[in-house]
Amino acid sequence: MNKQEIISTLKEIGLTEYEAKIYISLLQEHPSNGNAIATSSGVPPAKVYEALRRMKKRGLVYVLSGGDNGKLVRYSPLPYKELLKGKKDTFIAKLDSLEESLSEISSQSDTDWTELYLIEGYSSSIEFIQSAISDCKSEILLSCWKKEFEFLKESLERASGCGIKIVTMIFDDGHVDVPWRNFIHYSIGRGLNRHSGELSIVIDNSKTILFYALDDCPHSIVSSHPSTISITRNYIRHDIYVNRILQDFGERMVEYYGQNLDRLINDF
Template identity: 30%
Template sequence: MKESIFATLKNLNFTEYEAKAYLSLLEESPLTGYAVAKNSGVPRSKIYEVLDSLTMRGDILVSPGNTPQYTPVPAKELIKNRRKQAEENFELAEKSLAEFEQSANDRENIWNITGSGAILDKVKESILSAKKRILLEVWKEEFEELEPELRAAAEKGINVTIIAYGEISSDFANVYLHYMGQDITEEYGGRWLVISADDSEVVAGIVSLGKDSRAAWTRHVGLVMPITEFVIHDLYLMEIMKEHREILEGSFGENLVNLRRKFSIHPDFKKHYVK
């Protein structure tokens, strides 16, 4: 009989010695530690370690005094407590695994967002979730919509760096005015927006087409890395143009127009992503 009960208690995370001590106290209590060791067969050298473990877990109770005495939590209460703990663990596991699964899916998926309002809402979420750094390429129109969230991020100590197309001024962000913002607006026929938050998620897309605007949001490293580095390389170019503009324009034309023409596939040298 006892052997089957030992096996049951082991399934409830009792060690062999804990099971023996608890059953001994169910048979007779209260008992001193010495008496529990004698009745249960648990070595005296181990009994107080075992009793302390049972007490910490709430399986037995101890009365203070010069010679502490121990009594078990009734079997029904023990089972009730174990069942409650198990249910809490299952609920925690279910929630944690669902969150992990969702996070894993997010790292692999690329999500399409339609409409300028929905795109900006997703960008705001990315701003609010950032912990270290926000890199943003943006036109003035969208910056004004995002400014409150960007300011709040900066006030939390997050580095906010913006490549601005058009006149954007800010007292909380590092702003790089793109040297050819107006030309780009004309060449592309639309405005885009790119944000990288903590080098771990990006939103990128066209935002000037109203309900027909399109963007992608992802944590997929295959896109996060090159898009983030694209923004960083634009920052390199801003710094290089600031220091060496005259030399570079001497080689490649005003605002590096000859480079843009060299790598265009259209006879009018304009971009035709937006049709």
């Protein structure tokens, strides 16, 4: 760090340009009188004594009197270690006070800010979901297509082996050999196509991941907000409920709503 950089840094911690130059000059040679300080520091003589008075008041320099019946006044700097320690202690104290104040302000907010972010890319999304499954502590609720399920199956099996409660629904080819409850989506052309590219998962009722897996712009939205968790959880559960009804009463539903349930699916 050259001299100008040192001056700039001293200015950042509260000294003026002149004060910084005088302080460096005194560190190099002290005690010194005003004229000597002006010469060595480059500060104009008319400004030196004004700056020294301010520095004395702030404890940055000490005044030494002697010679000529005590009329000879010279100056010495506050040792640099004491200067830095004082600035550091003051700065830390201000940070602590600021943290406390900001915490109080933040706690007064009515908004509960929670995790919400975007993950772009198919592989990145799958890896994130696999990691979330591995970190699960109690419960997983998942609906997805067979393609994505195959990528997640190993992580799900490990979680199940650790006692995690798992419920899944697979939109296509739902017959899979797994030790947890898995539901089959009723195969209805248009109704099923509405789920194209979807994957919804709720982890521990504290995080939800919504993965849109179509080839043109695969991405995931991750949220820990209670609203998104509740909506996603209810969406998956209601989809399972409806499909269980369709499995149990399919013939009667087709008789009432028509082939592929057109009068129901196409209603809106």
